[in-house]
Amino acid sequence: MTKDVIALTPKMPDTWALLAGLYAGGPGLDVAAAADGAVIQLCGPGGRPLVSVEAPVLVQVPAEALRLLGSDVPVPFWWTEVRASTAVPEAERLAGSVCGRLNALLGGITWPPGAATTGVVDVSAVPAPADGQPAVDVLTDSTVVILIDRPVVALTSWLSDVLRATSSAGRALQIVTPPHIRLSLPARTTLAQVPNRWVVQDPGCGYYDGLSGAVLRWQNGTFAPALTANGKPTVAEAFADVIPPTERQLIVAFRTLHPADEHLVLGRALEIAWRTLTGAAPAGWGTAEPVNLPWSPRQLTDLARDRAPEPTHLVAVGHPDRPAFATMRVIRTATGVEEDIKLTLGYGEHETPPLEAIEHLAGTLATDHGLATMLTSLRRARHDLTTPPHLEAPPIPHSFTLGPDDVADIGLTHARRPPVNVRPTQLGPAAKPALHYPLGDGTALEAWTTLQHLTAHIKAAPGTAR
Known part of the structure; x- marks a missing residue:
């Protein structure tokens, strides 16, 4: 069923290298552009798109090829993705020949192993339907x-x-x-x-x-x-x-709110969380996978500012020695800028997730980074953070943190007295504290019921409309 062939090269596929690859089908094929020129298509005699060649991506983040393809490639390298149509038998061999020619000129490897060739592929295609496309x-x-x-x-x-x-x-x-x-x-x-x-x-x-x-x-x-x-x-x-995995994932989902001023730098709250839980900053960030850019809060801020008022969706990845991945959505609101972040970290069978660091992290985010809410949970799942097509246990809440602005809105007295056997810890300055609610050790399903009662209590605060 393989339909994708990817060239991983140490040198950038320039125009001449791409032309050499596109001649893999001989002079009888036509070339067309799609996606505003970001995709080049090889089309058969009848007009059917056979192969699409995506714009090359410079990957500067270690182990991305290993994470996604199982191929260990030193950075930096260029990722050129070629997708073959399933409607024409010769298309997959044509994609392999395009990548093989790029490798012959630029070095590097092709995924999947053995797919690369350099010969000319004879193609006999039928006319394309109106919506025919290799994607x-x-x-x-x-x-x-x-x-x-x-x-x-x-x-x-x-x-x-x-x-x-x-x-x-x-x-x-x-x-x-x-x-x-x-x-x-x-x-x-x-x-x-x-x-x-x-x-x-x-x-x-x-x-x-x-x-x-x-x-x-x-x-x-x-x-x-x-x-x-x-x-x-x-x-x-x-x-x-299936046999339940013995590995675990720690999930930290939190929102931050900031005034929209020219000095705002996004991503700092995510970096603080990453450093607190792993000892290092994220390795890279981007808008898609493979994650290709070295970590830079300033650059991701510039991107979000350029896209405003439209939301910006970003991803970040950690270093190979600690599986970690985050998704981040930046939203421009009427009152400022919101970051909606979900950080997931993987731990092997004999590793212990750093649950003891969560309360300290909550306090730092609440005091210095505009924390609105934070929910931490634990689940039994693969430590490499991928999802297999098998039954997986749901995450179980470990703790919930309510930021200082929301505590002030609903009233400290009300927020400190939920109708459950949970007593929150006060974080930050006494004049305007955040509240951190412990919900369990991340193993008992009853924590979900406790969290539901807690959130219902918060939403039912007098004088609030939530």
Whole structure:
């Protein structure tokens, strides 16, 4: 099912190198541009797009190729992604020849190993349908289906573009993979949003949802749950029949609010959290995967400012010795700038997550970085932060922090006396404190009930409308 071929080269694929790669199909193929020139397409004699060559990306963050492809490539390197159409048998060999020619000129390697060639590929294509494009394998009135077979499905720039186009057209995005594939955290978040879906092709049941386990069937132009006679979905045996992992993930989700002034630098709260929990700053940041830029709060601030008032979605990744990944959404509001951050860290079977550092982190964020709320939770899941198509335990709350502005709004007396057996710790200056509520050790499901009662109490504060 492999449809993607990627050239990882130490030198930038310049115009002449790209032209050499594009001649892999001989003189009979046409060249077209798409996505405002960011994508070059090789088209067959009948006009069908066969191969799309994405704009090369300079990756300066260590271990990104290892994280996403399983190939260890020293940085910096150029990531050039070539996607072959599934409709023409020769297209995949053509993609391999494009990458092989780039490697011959620039050095480096190709993923998957053995895909690269340098010969001319003879192509005989049928005319393209009106919506023919190599980014889409099946297109219906309701759904865009893409077949992917790579170690980790990541939220690449290409996939982000497909998602935006799909959403604008009012369609669902469904990604079909073999059962050994995993999702990166951003890809998981994207496919968990209705109406999108991760479809796993399983030899036992046919197809099932990789996040819910529901057995699926192709119905009316989309993958939908196969219902029983009682109208209920069934769960695939391959999804539920797994041994729970002994590894864990620590999840710290928090919001910060800042005045919108010219001196504001975003990303500092995320960096403080990263340093507190790992001992180092993030390794890199970007707008998609692979994460390609060295960590720089100033540069990400400039990007968010340029995009304002539209929101900016960013990602950050840690160093190879400590799996860590964050998503960050910057929003311009009527009162300032909001950062919505989710930092996830992975720990092996014999490693202990630094839960003792959470209260200190909450105090620092509340005092110096405009903390609004912070929820910390723990879950049993892969320490490499990827999601397999198997049943996973939900996160269990460990603690909740309410920032000083919200405490002041609802009243300190009310906030300090929730109707549960939880007594908050006061953080920061006594005149305007934050409150940190311990909810457990991250192993008891009852913490969810405690959190629900706590948040209901906060929302029911006299004189507030929430």
